[in-house]
Amino acid sequence: MRNEQVPDAATLMQISTAYWESQTLLTANRIGLFAVLADGPLGTERIARALGTALRPTRLLLHACVALGLLEQSDEGFRNSRLSSDCLVPGGDRFLGDAIRYADDLYTSWGRLEESLREGKPVLATELYTGESAERTRHFVYGMHNRALAVGQVLTHLVDLTGRRRMLDIGGGPGTYSVLFVRRYPGLRATLMDLPAVVEIAGEIIAAMGAADAVTRVAGDYLTDRFPAEQDVVLISGVFHRETEENCRKLIDAARACLCPGGMLVISDVFTDGSGVSPRFATLFGLNMLLSAADGGVHADMDVVKWLTDAGFIGAQSRCFPPPMPHRVIQGVKS
Numbered sequence: 511m512r513n514e515q516v517p518d519a520a521t522l523m524q525i526s527t528a529y530w531e532s533q534t535l536l537t538a539n540r541i542g543l544f545a546v547l548a549d550g551p552l553g554t555e556r557i558a559r560a561l562g563t564a565l566r567p568t569r570l571l572l573h574a575c576v577a578l579g580l581l582e583q584s585d586e587g588f589r590n591s592r593l594s595s596d597c598l599v600p601g602g603d604r605f606l607g608d609a610i611r612y613a614d615d616l617y618t619s620w621g622r623l624e625e626s627l628r629e630g631k632p633v634l635a636t637e638l639y640t641g642e643s644a645e646r647t648r649h650f651v652y653g654m655h656n657r658a659l660a661v662g663q664v665l666t667h668l669v670d671l672t673g674r675r676r677m678l679d680i681g682g683g684p685g686t687y688s689v690l691f692v693r694r695y696p697g698l699r700a701t702l703m704d705l706p707a708v709v710e711i712a713g714e715i716i717a718a719m720g721a722a723d724a725v726t727r728v729a730g731d732y733l734t735d736r737f738p739a740e741q742d743v744v745l746i747s748g749v750f751h752r753e754t755e756e757n758c759r760k761l762i763d764a765a766r767a768c769l770c771p772g773g774m775l776v777i778s779d780v781f782t783d784g785s786g787v788s789p790r791f792a793t794l795f796g797l798n799m800l801l802s803a804a805d806g807g808v809h810a811d812m813d814v815v816k817w818l819t820d821a822g823f824i825g826a827q828s829r830c831f832p833p834p835m836p837h838r839v840i841q842g843v844k845s
């Protein structure tokens with residue numbers, strides 16, 4: 511029998527106004543509010559002066575930030591909450607401001623979701639943030655770096671590369687994963703392959719992380735260029751969500767061709783389970799990718815496991831990152 515409990519309409523109001531919260535954070539991050547408060551509490555007038563914003567609207571923004579847990583208010587004025595001082599003030603190990611800036615860049619694209627649905631293509635050209643616009647490319651690459659610092663720490667512990675010597679990082683973006691892996695496994699060397707404008711910025715990041723000797727960069731197109739040979743490991747992270755099944759299978763074949771016997775393929779990404787409708791974050795992530803990449807979407811992890819098995823990898827399996835991370839890692843060994 512059907513459950514006759516009356517559904518809660520408040521859920522609809524929450525979902526329909528969720529962007530109020532997003533835009534409060536995105537704007538505060540963009541105008542530099544958390545950096546202004548890095549050294550301690552300030553009153554509204556001084557904050558408005560530092561930001562170049564009008565007094566009354568600034569007060570409203572500050573109050574909303576307190577309500578969201580981004581700021582705290584006392585007699586001394588407004589100060590960053592622990593979360594904001596850890597993750598939103600530039601320079602810290604857990605800084606996420608660039609990743610939030612990249613989400614900010616995508617905000618207007620979400621307002622054009624209908625256009626993407628009707629026309630069947632993204633509203634934002636990938637090329638814009640992989641080379642065409644220098645500013646957006648920097649936001650993209652540094653945003654990936656922020657996220658990879660957190661996700662990569664987990665990945666390097668989930669995947670055991672003991673004894674492996676050469677790793678190829680396909681679509682390696684900022685190079686953060688390569689650096690974290692070579693740090694964790696002394697003796698391992700990595701080659702990062704990505705588009706030219708991305709590889710250039712990756713050079714800055716790899717050097718700043720002190721790993722320029724252990725990570726080599728190759729500018730290339732992973733769909734058309736040959737992968738450097740004799741690898742022990744191929745890592746493909748954050749790439750499948752922008753490619754069709756056909757191209758994913760092509761990448762798996764290219765990885766197999768460049769791996770030595772016994773070599774390992776590691777694919778890390780956001781995937782759904784077999785139903786395609788959970789987890790919730792992964793389904794929304796699919797829409798986000800629809801808006802920003804020609805073949806963007808989200809695959810089910812078990813499909814990818816099957817593609818690896820079809821391509822001749824043995825022991826292919828998928829594992830979830832520990833919550834709350836939405837990522838999954840799929841591994842297989844070249845027979």
Ligand SMILES: C[S@@+](CC[C@H](N)C(=O)[O-])C[C@H]1O[C@@H](n2cnc3c(N)ncnc32)[C@H](O)[C@@H]1O
Binds near residue numbers: 680704749
């Ligand atoms: C979402 S990022 C993932 C970066 C990194 N692996 C990570 O997981 O954080 C996807 C990467 O694929 C790169 N990419 C997209 N198309 C490419 C292509 N045809 N050839 C090489 N790299 C490409 C992008 O420049 C970007 O760095």
